Amino acid sequence: MPIRFYNTLTNRLEDFNSVEPNVVRMYSCGPTVYDFAHIGNFRSFLFADLIRRFLEVQGYDVDHVMNITDVGHMTEDHLADGGGEDKMELAAQRLKEDKKSGKVPDGAIENPDDPYQVAQYFTDAFLGDARKLGLKIAFEYPEKIPHATNHIEDMQLMIAELLKNGHAYVGADQAVYYSVESFPNYGKLSGNSLDQLREGSGGRVEQKDQSNKKHPGDFLLWKPDQSHIMKWDSPWGTGYPGWHIECSVMAKKLLGRDVIDIHTGGEDLIFPHHECEIAQSCGTSGEESFARFWMHARFLLVEGEKMSKSKGNFFTVRDVLSGKVTGRDVHPAVLRYELLRSHYRSNMNFTEKGLRDSAGAVRKLTELNARLEEQTGGEAAQIDNSYPVVAEFLQALSDDLNISGALGCLFTWISQKPDNPHEALAALRIINKILDVAPMEHAQELADSEEASDAGGLDxxxxxxxxxxxxxxxxxxxxxxxxxxxxxxxxxxxxxxxxxxxxxxxx
RNA sequence: GGUGCGGUGGCCAAGUGGCCUAAGGCGAUGGAUUGCAAAUCCAUUAUUCGCGGGUUCGAAUCCCGCUCGCACCUCCA
Structure with a gap:
């Protein structure tokens, strides 16, 4: 059965084939490191991890890259694409407060006024969380997880090329803008047309902020701005790059191709971020497409509501693992399973009850694994992907990552009591390469590196x-x-x- | 206003024209077990698929209308 994925670009399910046989080049939009990533971020990252692990079990060699956005940027980009406060500056303020209140451990960060230290602090926090949750790519830092600030020069080269071939211009404010009218396919990914976008922007974008641009949809490539904390010299003045350019540049550089196979992200990135990436990448490569498949994960709700700090339903990974939701420590495999178990294209509702349900499922799988290990002495039979339960599991995932269908097959199989434990162990191990919950691949090494004090002094x-x-x-x-x-x-x-x-x- | 996705049992959720009086998980209920629990095992738990029409021998599955929810169109996974 062919692998089918839903492609945002065409709004259709399409058979998946990689550009180069047996190799998949995939780029995932990663975290901004001005704060701790929350569980919504991780749902999207875990969705990318699921694609990757699934394709690997299917025999593909997956080259996966995920960026770290550490350029400060501004909080209100609609103000001429760069007004408001500097996010790095806000992060520094937060960190200073946390340092005072003791929330930040001593020595974790020397100087919060150094944006590179702030970025590294939150990058480390992200990697720690990501490894706990079994994100495979987190173990490939820094090779496959580039920092945007390490690629400013390449961004400038791409901007220069866009200026040269007429896709970009210098506005009245000396900033460099991408001209959306120069790229006929602009809007194809999100289903917007330039006219609709113009109307949609009506009333919400102030005229004076737009006067520097040829078209309201034109977006920033380089902003000369001495006041920005992170700034670099450029032919267009000392300043900072636009938000979208980093992904175009790093995808091409690290994956080594103008056309990659899969690009993932949260649904909010469809517009404008990914639309702009396409315009930049295709504007320089001349190719028809940037990524063949654009795949987006839907937002996560918490107890039926959109997650927000003011509602108090805003959770980071460390919040959940340390028991902020359930009142007791949560095993990382449980959170992983919970964030993975619902289809990526539906809204997932994150609830305390759901988390407990997941704990039950993880325990079931863990105990099955332990039982089989014991019965077989750890000796698994030689089987391949055509083994019944494995085949069914993979077939479900082949249908646009139908994880619920896959889990359905798995649990039906479990309840039927395997007659050959060696084969069953082998099957479970293959399936667990994808699920990574029973046991988690890296659980032991991570546990070893942490102080095991969870008994609380109890014998x-x-x-x-x-x-x-x-x-x-x-x-x-x-x-x-x-x-x-x-x-x-x-x-x-x-x-x-x-x-x-x-x-x-x-x- | 534009664009896209979705509404299946108490909850999560599969099923996309006949094998569906609808998989699986969690929960609940009854039983076995237990000092009592927990865990485990057995059994039961939607004649119905947002609403109303239509197509068809036959629809949860296709078509039309309505309705509700979500997202994007402004930074956000």
């Missing part, structure tokens, strides 16, 4: 033995008391013929 084994002793003496009040202690500490307590066992709750 888990001792308490379990205490329960067994009390039960043997029929002192049930004592046994219940000890069990309550363990449960309050977030442990699940089970009796078995071999004695009481306590395991940490997943969520």
């Amino acid at each position: 888990i084994k001792g308490l379990c033995q205490g329960i067994d002793a009390a039960r043997a003496n029929k002192d049930y009040a004592k046994a219940d008391e000890l069990r309550d202690q363990l449960q309050d500490a977030g442990y699940e307590v089970r009796n078995s013929p071999e004695g009481t066992v306590a395991t940490k709750q997943l969520a």
Whole structure:
């Protein structure tokens, strides 16, 4: 069965074929590093991770690149594409406050007024979160995760080329703009036409801010601005690059092609960001397309509402993992599963209940894996992707990443009790290369690098033995008391013929 | 106003013309088990697919209208 993906460019499901056989070049719009990434960001990154892992299991060699946006930019880009406050400056203020209140550990950041330190601080935080959640690309930093600020020179080269071939001009304010009218396909990705965009902008974009541009839709490539914290010399004055140019440049440079296979991002990036990337990349390459497939993840809601800081439903990965939602620590595999389990093109509703459901599913998979490992001594049979449950799982994903269908096959199979544990283990391992929850590929090394202090001073084994002793003496009040202690500490307590066992709750 | 996506059980969600009196997960209920629980196992849990028309021998699945939700059109994954 062919792989089909929904292509935003054509608004259709299309058979997926890579430009070069067996190799997929994929670019994902990554985080801005002025703050901690939130779970909505990670849903989009995890969606890219799912594509990648799926294609890898299908036999593709996936070259994946994700950018770090660390150029400061401005908070209100509609003001002549660059008014308002500098985001790096805001981040510095926040960090200083957090440093004072002790939220930022000592030594984590020396000087919050240095934007490069701020960017690195949040980049490290992002990588830490991403690795915990099993984002494969996070283990390929910095090779596959470039910083925009390391590619300013190449951006300038592309801007110069756009000026040379007539796609860009210097406005009355000395800033360099891309001329959308020079690119006939502008609007194709988002389904907008220049006329509609002009109307849509009516009333919302002030006339005086537009007077420097030929068309209201023209967007910034280079802004001369001495006041910006991060600034670079250029033929058009000392200043900073426009937001969209970094992706065009880094995709081409790191993936080594003018036409890549897949480009991913959140749905909000369709317009203007990706529309502008296409205009820039095709404006320099002369190719018909920049990415053959544009794939976008829909936004995440929290308890049915859009996530926002003012509503108090704004969660970072570390918030969730440290129990801000559930009241107790959440295992990274649970959050990974939760963010992965719903189809990328529907709104996902992130809820506390959903998180607990996911914990149940992850536990089920984890225990199956443990059981099979034990039964087989870790010796898996030799099977390939045509093995029934694997084939069904992959077939579901082949249909535009139908993850629910895939999970449906998986759980149906689990409930049927495998008759050959060696084959079952092999099948589970293949499927887990994609899901990466039972167990997580890098869980052990990450756990080793962290202080394991989650027991909170409790002697888990001792308490379990205490329960067994009390039960043997029929002192049930004592046994219940000890069990309550363990449960309050977030442990699940089970009796078995071999004695009481306590395991940490997943969520 | 323009553009795009979607509305299936208590919740999440698959199914895109007959195998659907609708997969799977979670939950709930009853039973086995247990000192009691937990875990586990067994059983039950939508004659119905936002609403109204139409096409068809046959529709959750195709068409038309309506309605509700979401997103983008301004920085945002």
